[in-house]
Amino acid sequence: MKKAGLILTLSVFLLVWVCPHAGANDGPHETAPGESAGWLADAGGRSSSEASNIGRQESLRQAAAAPAADPFSEDYVEEEDEVADLHAEEKVTIADPIEPFNRAMGAFNDRMYFWVLKPVALGYNEVVPEPARISAKNFFDNLGFPARFLSCLLQADFSGAGTEAGRFAINTLWGLGGLLDPAGSETLNLQKQDVDLGQTLGVYGVGHGFYIVWPVYGPSSPRDTLTNIGDQFLYPPSYIEPWYAWFGVWAYEKVNAASFRIGEYEAVKSAAIDPYVAIRDGYIQYRAKSVKARKEKSLLFRDAAGETRKE
Amino acid sequence: MKKRLAFMGILCVLVMSTAAYAAGPLATAEVAVGKVLDVLRDPKFKGPEAKQAKTERLRVIYKDMFDEIEFSRRTLARNWNRFSPSERAEFVDLFEQVLEKAYLDKILDYSNEKIVFYQENMLSDKQAEILSKIVTSSKEIPIFYRMILKDGKWKVYDVVVENMSLVQNYRAQFNDILGTDNPPEQLLVILRKKVKEH
Numbered sequence A: 001m002k003k004a005g006l007i008l009t010l011s012v013f014l015l016v017w018v019c020p021h022a023g024a025n026d027g028p029h030e031t032a033p034g035e036s037a038g039w040l041a042d043a044g045g046r047s048s049s050e051a052s053n054i055g056r057q058e059s060l061r062q063a064a065a066a067p068a069a070d071p072f073s074e075d076y077v078e079e080e081d082e083v084a085d086l087h088a089e090e091k092v093t094i095a096d097p098i099e100p101f102n103r104a105m106g107a108f109n110d111r112m113y114f115w116v117l118k119p120v121a122l123g124y125n126e127v128v129p130e131p132a133r134i135s136a137k138n139f140f141d142n143l144g145f146p147a148r149f150l151s152c153l154l155q156a157d158f159s160g161a162g163t164e165a166g167r168f169a170i171n172t173l174w175g176l177g178g179l180l181d182p183a184g185s186e187t188l189n190l191q192k193q194d195v196d197l198g199q200t201l202g203v204y205g206v207g208h209g210f211y212i213v214w215p216v217y218g219p220s221s222p223r224d225t226l227t228n229i230g231d232q233f234l235y236p237p238s239y240i241e242p243w244y245a246w247f248g249v250w251a252y253e254k255v256n257a258a259s260f261r262i263g264e265y266e267a268v269k270s271a272a273i274d275p276y277v278a279i280r281d282g283y284i285q286y287r288a289k290s291v292k293a294r295k296e297k298s299l300l301f302r303d304a305a306g307e308t309r310k311e
Numbered sequence B: 001m002k003k004r005l006a007f008m009g010i011l012c013v014l015v016m017s018t019a020a021y022a023a024g025p026l027a028t029a030e031v032a033v034g035k036v037l038d039v040l041r042d043p044k045f046k047g048p049e050a051k052q053a054k055t056e057r058l059r060v061i062y063k064d065m066f067d068e069i070e071f072s073r074r075t076l077a078r079n080w081n082r083f084s085p086s087e088r089a090e091f092v093d094l095f096e097q098v099l100e101k102a103y104l105d106k107i108l109d110y111s112n113e114k115i116v117f118y119q120e121n122m123l124s125d126k127q128a129e130i131l132s133k134i135v136t137s138s139k140e141i142p143i144f145y146r147m148i149l150k151d152g153k154w155k156v157y158d159v160v161v162e163n164m165s166l167v168q169n170y171r172a173q174f175n176d177i178l179g180t181d182n183p184p185e186q187l188l189v190i191l192r193k194k195v196k197e198h
Helices: A002-032 A035-044 A048-064 A078-084 A099-127 A130-143 A145-154 A158-173 A197-203 A223-232 A244-259 A264-269 A275-297 A302-310 B002-020 B027-043 B050-067 B068-082 B085-108 B166-178 B184-197
Strands: A213-216 A218-219 B116-120 B127-135 B140-150 B152-163
Touching: A002 B166, A048 A099, A048 B140, A099 A213, A099 A244, A099 A275, A130 A158, A130 A244, A145 A197, A197 A223, A197 A275, A213 A223, A213 A275, A218 A223, A218 A275, A264 A275, A264 B085, A275 A302, A275 B166, B027 B050, B027 B085, B027 B116, B027 B140, B027 B152, B050 B085, B068 B152, B068 B166, B085 B184, B152 B166
Parallel strands: none
Antiparallel strands: A213 A218, B116 B127, B127 B140, B140 B152
16 A cells, blocks of 8 residues: 555646656657758668768659659659658657667567577467456456556656556456456446656656667567556556466466467568668667557647647 | 530540549558459459459559559669660569469469558648558568659559568669679579579
8 A cells, every 4th residue: 555655646746746857858849840851861860961962863864864754763752752751750760779689589580480489389379369358468467557648647648547447447346357348348448548758758758768679579679668567567567476377477468469369470571671671670660659549638839749740 | 526526525534634633642542452352352363263264353453553563663763774675675574474374373272351441641732642451360561652643543553571571672672783884684594594493
């Protein structure tokens, strides 16, 4: 009981302390469209800009020589892409100083998937019908309520927090302890909030740092690693004792989750020219978009997010 | 001669008026995806030997739906300008084959999931983003189409699956391979190998 009180005071303190700071630092940061232009210049690399200029002139000359109707002769123009990408901030990259380590871990995870996770999940799929697997997923999702609820509060997304509280109450009481998801039905339409502590830091402007691929856990960053540990503290199954019972539950949850996603990794891998870079970019794009979606729901950042949308 | 001229004139007017009366981007995307679903659902094409026939029918539809040159140009971005027109043509062709091989099986796997087109965001007079989703029993997969108006026809130049833009994802990979001054040939060699290995 004492512990719960402590956590509550801590979260309220964090909320009060972080808000004014974040407002002062991040308000202008988010609305500045010049940011993206700066990034673009950086990405191109100053030393290389000359070289690419020469290249462009050359291809322009070639384009002029080719017949006008040839669609292949049309050059790439930077501006047209600005419009297409809608939000300048979408252009996200991540530093990757430990790439050799990450590539090795990626290769390890690849083997783990094909040698362990996939065969187990396929066997599990054969034995357990889909409705039962969905129920198991619902059950674990329901236990994730404390982490999602706290993240919503910390992000000043009070409607999201309300939705989560309502879902937890309804699904626990009328959904057989979370096995069913009556709250998510069409009539009630209380959908699970896609939220975690890593996004919460992201909303307040904390960057990833750099890219890390953990064995088994997969793509991450220092920010998301630390906050994921925080999320685990708020996840009841983490407290199961003894450790092998915890491990059994953990492994079961992973296999159950994987059973819905068999084939997705294979598809990404076969479509990619360099799967490592494809997954790194996918991870960073996905995280950036979800942070942006959270900002639009936050009382503190909604206006800033809306402004960038209009631009 | 006069008759022929008049005929040509009428033809011109007809062609131009259909161009001006192009369907909106959402309708265009929805119709194209609807055609794809018709092929996939067609009971005539059951069984494994029908795969080839299905593939050919689908190819006609997506060639009409996608602007593969626009797609290629945006994925190569700045590097596109370092490719000669013939290198560009080869790149577009190889890239298309890679994409077809990667996604065809996924599309042929279709088993009556519901596809809903629900929103059209105009980015400018000539660009739009169409929001759709695939609804399955365990999840919803958002798929957005980014479209551009060219010669009176809306064409897709980027697909955003679960918030991940294909153009951006391939751009990251091609940037990594080409860097700032690796020759275009380097990427073409990798693509040729990738097309062959399947």
